[in-house]
Amino acid sequence: MKRPRIAVAGFQHETNTFAPIPTPFETFKEGGAWPAMKFGPEVTETLSGLNLPMGGFLDEGDDFDIIPILWTFAEPGGYVTDDAFDRIAGMIVDGVKQAGSIDGVYLDLHGAMVTQSHEDGEAELLRRIREATGPALPIAVSLDLHGNMSREFFERASSVAIYRTYPHVDMADTGARARKLLREELTRGIPFAKAWRQLDYIIPIQAQSTRREPGGRLYAMLPGLASGAVSSVDFVFGFPPADVTDCGCSVFAYGTDQQAVDAAADTVIAALQSAEDELHNPLVPATDAVAKAGQLADSASKPVLIADAQDNPGAGATGDTTGVLAALVDGGAQQAVIGMLWDPETAGIARTAGKGAEIDVAIGGRFPQLGTGPFKARVRVEALSDGQFTFTGPMYGGAHASLGPMAALKVLDRDCDVTIVVGSNRTQNADQAIFTHMGIDPTQQAIVVVKSAVHFLADYEPIAETVIFAESPGANPCQLDRIPFTRLRKGVRLGPNGPAF
Structure with missing residues (x-):
């Protein structure tokens, strides 16, 4: 045969x-x-x-x-x-x-x-x-x-x-x-x-x-x-x-x-x-999510994880909204890292300035119609990368990443301890290697914020004290009855027990 x-x-x-x-x-x-x-x-x-x-x-x-x-x-x-x-x-x-x-x-x-x-x-x-x-x-x-x-x-x-x-x-x-x-x-x-x-x-x-x-x-x-x-x-x-x-x-x-x-x-x-x-999973407003994370982190033995779900590039969002970032900084978050924000311009500026340089930046927020503008701050360039590395987590593990120039930036001019990882090619953070290849160990942070909705759980939840899903502006709207649908089939309900279209 x-x-x-x-x-x-x-x-x-x-x-x-x-x-x-x-x-x-x-x-x-x-x-x-x-x-x-x-x-x-x-x-x-x-x-x-x-x-x-x-x-x-x-x-x-x-x-x-x-x-x-x-x-x-x-x-x-x-x-x-x-x-x-x-x-x-x-x-x-x-x-x-x-x-x-x-x-x-x-x-x-x-x-x-x-x-x-x-x-x-x-x-x-x-x-x-x-x-x-x-x-x-x-x-x-x-x-x-x-x-x-x-x-x-x-x-x-x-x-x-x-x-x-x-x-x-x-x-x-x-x-x-x-x-x-x-x-x-x-x-x-x-x-x-x-x-x-x-x-x-x-x-x-x-x-x-x-x-x-x-x-x-x-x-x-x-x-x-x-x-x-x-x-x-x-x-x-x-x-x-x-x-x-x-x-x-x-x-x-x-x-x-x-x-x-x-x-x-x-x-x-x-x-x-x-x-x-x-089948309900309500989001927590970003300011409340950061406050709760800070309280839990005081007595936690593992990092508290926050998902910036509505700005998940893995669901088509831009990955550059700054609502959760602003909440971290305004809330005085300590020993916190957030990533990856899509911002090739800032990554390029940091690369030109070099490791250890202190620079003024305006990160993300390039789509004001989504509800946030750029986050402006003075930062120190903590680490640089060409974005070429191997993923290690259970979802992407073994695949080669090609994320373009990346930078880890420490906020200097605010009363907080927040590090921001920016990159040049948009992707969700579903793998710890996005941090670890830059010398950042997520297990040693008090608060870890990822631009992802659910995929991050496979690699990050095992190292986390708990997970909080934050509500902040982004192009991945999760509150279904607020989405401006126009083409759905008549009668389908917008969420479990939700209103009919």
């Missing part, structure tokens, strides 16, 4: 439609927390062994002949430009055509891509691939837990595997599950029976962590549902800061018997409905 020939490609973007920064083609080329755009053999050479779906797919067995096309990722941000989407989608479609006679396709996608012209970028990509391959070719897809999925996407994909952890420590495992589903479909020779369900309320991103309940038990139930006639059951929690019709949670089930697959999907939807009252 000949080995199946499988074309593989990755095209990942999480689009925050409220973010002020569009996502052009150049951003996909750059890399940052993840590798830069890779083509052909570079895909297998670079991604094998990494905690990415493509890495897991490639490493799961040796029973396919792999035809790698491309893999690309851009830091979450605003709308993907039509130019970027058309160019990358075009390269993938051309690669599928040039692969010749193939038995299937694997796509490493996100699930929340929105382009200037398409609410569901993944569905449009699949439509274009289907135009080239026809409707019958098996197409297996892996998705981020934060996908906003449409029926059109569901109908065009043959099978879907979705992350089951948030923080996403199982990305490679998800790619491996996608390969197993593709292998099963190819072995059986007939399409899966499949089911799709959509939840009637949107879940706040701060309530979605699988390190908390009910997220932990909801995802833990999924493996037990895959038995007998059911091959796989998964669900996306959804990505709230996206003004699209299908924003929110949906369930995917696959197997050999339609009745069994439908029952499994219904079981998950019922569990999500039953958990509605638990």
Whole structure:
């Protein structure tokens, strides 16, 4: 029996439609927390062994002949430009055509891509691939837990595997599950029976962590549902800061018997409905968060962690708002570090001045429409970095960071002890190496503030006394009933037990 020939490609973007920064083609080329755009053999050479779906797919067995096309990722941000989407989608479609006679396709996608012209970028990509391959070719897809999925996407994909952890420590495992589903479909020779369900309320991103309940038990139930006639059951929690019709949670089930697959999907939807009252995670105003952190730090043996959740670059925010920073300084925080603020200009000024120099800076706040302006202070340059280092935490671990010039700046002209880490390429702080590679040991701080929403928990929560989620201006709005949605489907509720749209 000949080995199946499988074309593989990755095209990942999480689009925050409220973010002020569009996502052009150049951003996909750059890399940052993840590798830069890779083509052909570079895909297998670079991604094998990494905690990415493509890495897991490639490493799961040796029973396919792999035809790698491309893999690309851009830091979450605003709308993907039509130019970027058309160019990358075009390269993938051309690669599928040039692969010749193939038995299937694997796509490493996100699930929340929105382009200037398409609410569901993944569905449009699949439509274009289907135009080239026809409707019958098996197409297996892996998705981020934060996908906003449409029926059109569901109908065009043959099978879907979705992350089951948030923080996403199982990305490679998800790619491996996608390969197993593709292998099963190819072995059986007939399409899966499949089911799709959509939840009637949107879940706040701060309530979605699988390190908390009910997220932990909801995802833990999924493996037990895959038995007998059911091959796989998964669900996306959804990505709230996206003004699209299908924003929110949906369930995917696959197997050999339609009745069994439908029952499994219904079981998950019922569990999500039953958990509605638990899916709340209110934020604490920044000034209160800093005050509480200071009080706890006085008697704590570990650092108190504050998440600047609404300015999380990992959800498309700018990473440069200064609300929590100002609260730290105004509150007289001691032995505190905050990072990473996206500010290439300040990083460049610090690099020119040199380590030990005292300089006047205006940090961040370049998007006043988000509610904060620059933070002005006199600082001392404590450390400098070129932003090239290896991540060490469970999510990014092993990946090479390329964050551009970075600086650690100690505030001098205020009654506080606060160090600010700034960098040139926007990314969320989900890995201690962002601090440690600059000589800052988070375990020796009283207060640690990260620009992240949930991913930081995997690497930081084990070293923390407690975690406080702060409410401060940013482009990742977490209070769902305050988000100016215009395109949601009628009747979906804005948060658990929230008002209907």
